[in-house]
Ligand SMILES: Nc1ncnc2c1ncn2[C@@H]1O[C@H](COP(=O)(O)OP(=O)(O)OP(=O)(O)O)[C@@H](O)[C@H]1O
């Protein structure tokens with residue numbers, strides 16, 4: 219369960235969030251849309267406790283583990299993709315090398331490649347960012363523009379991955395400008411003028 223209630227956030231007296239609320243459950247896939255600068259990433263940062271809201275609450279069950287891809291994920295540029303994932307996972311000691319290698323392979327990344335992340339394309343970086351958000355059995359997964367730079371084949375794999383997460387009873391919240399063909403969303407929200415509204 220993830221419940222966000224009446225979030226408010228201003229930056230330098232400019233109101234970005236005026237009232238953002240939603241109440242969603244494990245096993246759901248949620249979509250949040252909104253124009254550039256509407257506050258989508260800000261909501262994710264508040265849920266992931268990167269920043270604090272001025273008002274409002276975020277509640278989740280005690281067993282919640284958040285995985286997040288927000289804006290442009292930072293990596294150790296001169297290390298390989300696998301080394302980066304190993305480093306990120308070891309921060310909370312849930313690293314399972316076989317699982318991480320499998321996730322990379324399934325997404326078209328070679329886990330045995332020594333190519334440094336500095337030489338990764340945008341799409342390859344996105345894949346690494348998606349993998350780090352799901353590789354440790356996180357059950358609340360926040361994906362901010364996850365499909366940026368993904369080619370057709372990778373998009374198809376992304377859809378499959380999200381559907382798998384849903385059947386594994388994870389909650390996936392996707393912020394994006396477009397709806398991903400092949401994905402069924404349980405709830406769609408639109409963020410406009412600081413207010414999050416349910417669509418349909
Ligand atoms: N740390 C910050 N300091 C000042 N202003 C900020 C900060 N973070 C976000 N903002 C402002 O808050 C507003 C919302 O930004 P946010 O990144 O949440 O939008 P977004 O919906 O994710 O946009 P995009 O679709 O471009 O990713 C923008 O006007 C942005 O400039």
Ligand SMILES: [Mg+2]
Nearest residue numbers: 258259289362
């Ligand atoms: Mg954003």
